[in-house]
Amino acid sequence: MAASTPPRPHRHEPPGPRTPIDQLLSELASRVDEIVIDRERLRALLDAVISIGSDLELAAILDRIVAAACKLVGARYGAMGVLDGAGGLADFRTQGLTREEIEALGDPPTGRGILGHIIDHPEPLRLIDLSAHPASVGFPPGHPPMRTFLGVPVTVGDKAWGNLYLTDKHGGELFTEDDEAIIQALAAAAGVAIDNARLYTELAASQAERERLVVFRDRDRIGRDLHDLVIQRLFATGLQLQSIVHLVDESEAATRINTAVDEIDGAIADLRAAIFSLHTDADQAFSATVKGLCGVVRHHLGFAPRVEFQGPVDDAVPELVRIEVLAMLREALSNTARHAKATRVTVVTAVDRATLVMTVTDDGCGIPPQAPRRGLANLASRAASLGGAFTIAGAEPTGTELRWTIPLGGEPSREH
Structure with a gap:
């Protein structure tokens, strides 16, 4: 009987900084364990997560999330509704509608009907027929017909941030439990990506504000130096010149002294205007x-x-x-x-x-x-x-x- 191979010691890697992609994959891994998923769809989900994590601009991330969700479950139409904190929608990103259809619909939804139901009840919802749900209020004129529906909330941290809406699975099929589970996994990773984008935006704004403060401090320092050193010296020199004009007998010399005093006064005025410009806020x-x-x-x-x-x-x-x-x-x-x-x-x-x-x-x-x-x-x-x-x-x-x-x-x- 062959000797058993001793177990390999577990290597403890030193903790390092986690990139946004690391965070997304970690969240994805925790969700994938909960669902049964074939290799092809797992790869598609992984590609989708990497795609939405490759951008730090929030609008682009939202568009990527909706496009990825439609692709993962074969939905013809998709949307991301961003909550406004007052029971409605602050933003609504769509996938599958043509530009002409979007323009014909006019103002985006505000959160009524089925959309409002998911806002009030932030949990997954699958429907065979949208119009049969008690919360349905129908579609506005010009809206394309939609029947099957899958809605999943998106949370950032522990707070509801928005909802993913998917309709009309290709081939007339119904959305399945696996579809719901895979969109939940995507939504979890999307929450991390959204949080990263918001943090990046806040850090960028904070850095810009710090740089602006540095500029204003430099301007203040330069302005003080100009006022305290240069202007005062020029003013003192002008007073000294004026004090000796009466001691000069030659009229031409006196004229030149007075001209020099005028030039000094002009330089002082220029410096005061320049100091004002230094202290002017760009806003x-x-x-x-x-x-x-x-x-x-x-x-x-x-x-x-x-x-x-x-x-x-x-x-x-x-x-x-x-x-x-x-x-x-x-x-x-x-x-x-x-x-x-x-x-x-x-x-x-x-x-x-x-x-x-x-x-x-x-x-x-x-x-x-x-x-x-x-x-x-x-x-x-x-x-x-x-x-x-x-x-x-x-x-x-x-x-x-x-x-x-x-x-x-x-x-x-x-x-x-």
Whole structure:
């Protein structure tokens, strides 16, 4: 008699992180033990579980679940109803209906009839004839006829999250106990996949919020440094220069000192506007940001610009266009404050479906022909980078009108 082979020692593998697929397969294994299933259907179920676990986008997962359920039991039609927490449906994903049929049906179901029955009684339901059930309320006009039915709840954790609905098994056959069991196994794995997708979405949102906070902290630090170090030094330098003007006998030297003081004041105004931009929340309404920027230059102008809006300013302007337009407005207002000697400034922002037009009008001395054009050239370059145009015109009776016209919907180039 041959000696028996001693049992192999059991290997204890160190625990490691479980991937979403590991979790799905673990849930599937616990359910498969409860049903009798042939090898072909087991492979189909395994493929379905792997398929729904290969995506982390919730809508795509729901569509995969419905498609897999229809394939596993040979159903012509399938749907996933997502509960809204108030006894109805928040979302309804379908399989088997054509686009024309979906459009003809109009609004998706809200959770009445058989659908509402499973919401109220979250347990599997198999029917030979939908219309014979006491909870049936019939079909709306244009709905394809359906007879046999299989419904299974989907739970996430220990909470009902939605329901799988399957109708019209191919060949006119009835849904069987095995069909019910295999869809229950799929629903269990689907609950894990849905939970993973929701967790992934929450983590992604949390990470985005952390990154946003880091950006705002950096902006705050830069803004404080600019204000506490740069602006204060410039202001002190300007005061020192003003204090020695009366000591200078040469009129030309005194003029140059006063010009330098004006330039320092202009630099301070630019820095204050830049600090305001650093502290502007990207989610703030565009109109509020424009008003805030105009308020920043009030100190340097000696008065508040008049601000007007026309059209859907807060809704129609893409973020990248906002950034460039605000930079142009900041530079235009800074130039006006330094050179125009104006007593009135008006900023008008007008938006229609295709175009943004912003004008800055003042009643100042106008732009001398010999004035440097570097700032104006920069405004023209920024407008061109957005596919738009910048124009300069005289205002009546005196003053200047700066206007830039920007098409909406296009992507700005990176060249300035």
